[in-house]
Amino acid sequence: MSARPLIRFLGTGWSHGVPMIACDCEVCTQRHPKNIRRRPSLLLQDARHTLVIDTGPDFRDQALTFGIHSLDAVFMTHEHADHVMGFDDVRRFTWARETPMPVYADPHTLARLKIVYPYVSAFRIPGKAVPKVGFLPWEAPVSLGDFRLTPFPVPHADLPCHGVLIETPGKRIGYVPDCSDLPAEALEILGDLDIMILNALRHKPHPAHLTLESSLALLHRIGAPASYLTHMGCDFDYPALNPTLPAGISMAYDGLEIAG
Numbered sequence: 001m002s003a004r005p006l007i008r009f010l011g012t013g014w015s016h017g018v019p020m021i022a023c024d025c026e027v028c029t030q031r032h033p034k035n036i037r038r039r040p041s042l043l044l045q046d047a048r049h050t051l052v053i054d055t056g057p058d059f060r061d062q063a064l065t066f067g068i069h070s071l072d073a074v075f076m077t078h079e080h081a082d083h084v085m086g087f088d089d090v091r092r093f094t095w096a097r098e099t100p101m102p103v104y105a106d107p108h109t110l111a112r113l114k115i116v117y118p119y120v121s122a123f124r125i126p127g128k129a130v131p132k133v134g135f136l137p138w139e140a141p142v143s144l145g146d147f148r149l150t151p152f153p154v155p156h157a158d159l160p161c162h163g164v165l166i167e168t169p170g171k172r173i174g175y176v177p178d179c180s181d182l183p184a185e186a187l188e189i190l191g192d193l194d195i196m197i198l199n200a201l202r203h204k205p206h207p208a209h210l211t212l213e214s215s216l217a218l219l220h221r222i223g224a225p226a227s228y229l230t231h232m233g234c235d236f237d238y239p240a241l242n243p244t245l246p247a248g249i250s251m252a253y254d255g256l257e258i259a260g
């Protein structure tokens with residue numbers, strides 16, 4: 001484990017993942033390793049803590065593939081299935097805990113999680129194999145180890161959705177896996193960044209997401225020295241597109257590690 005804080009992309013795909021079921025496009029059929037995109041999730045790790053932002057349907061595969069052996073907290077950006085539907089598998093990380101593992105989300109998303117996972121409170125019953133977690137409201141910065149995570153609202157499909165400002169002792173990192181735009185308040189929070197990670201869904205406009213073109217325009221405005229695209233569909237072929245992106249902007253891929 002690195003002494004420096006580390007950020008790792010566990011998933012960089014849109015809600016379908018890439019390859020997408022029943023898609024015959026070149027990206028889906030050729031399966032270049034950097035075009036394999038699990039549902040969106042980000043791992044944050046320092047010398048003593050492991051955190052994840054979102055636990056989508058691929059969370060089990062991500063934990064096995066990328067060798068996650070412990071987990072200290074979960075942060076949820078919003079209620080959509082591609083961000084929360086692997087949550088049950090956090091229970092493996094809570095077996096040995098004496099206290100519930102914190103799971104942070106905005107109050108609306110917490111209420112939805114309690115509906116989808118009504119059994120989590122059953123951990124108090126001996127023998128119940130359920131996640132031993134505590135749902136906590138995430139409306140202000142939360143600090144854990146080397147990381148300070150501040151949620152901020154972003155427009156996305158008419159439901160509460162949050163981007164995250166990740167601060168470490170050396171860096172300011174923005175992470176917005178889902179949004180249709182970034183309002184002035186969000187751009188203000190995303191000032192003076194070292195790294196920006198922003199969604200780019202596809203070429204064709206979508207009411208709830210950024211296109212590649214709109215994402216690149218926002219990244220240009222944010223002006224971080226290093227930027228990464230995530231939450232991508234199968235329009236984007238890594239070997240073809242990545243070399244053509246503007247200086248400082250790269251496509252992320254599953255497993256990519258960046259220094260935090």
Ligand SMILES: [Zn+2]
Nearest residue numbers: 015080082178
């Ligand atoms: Zn999503």
Ligand SMILES: [Zn+2]
Nearest residue numbers: 023025028234
């Ligand atoms: Zn495809």
Ligand SMILES: [Zn+2]
Nearest residue numbers: 078080156178
């Ligand atoms: Zn979403």
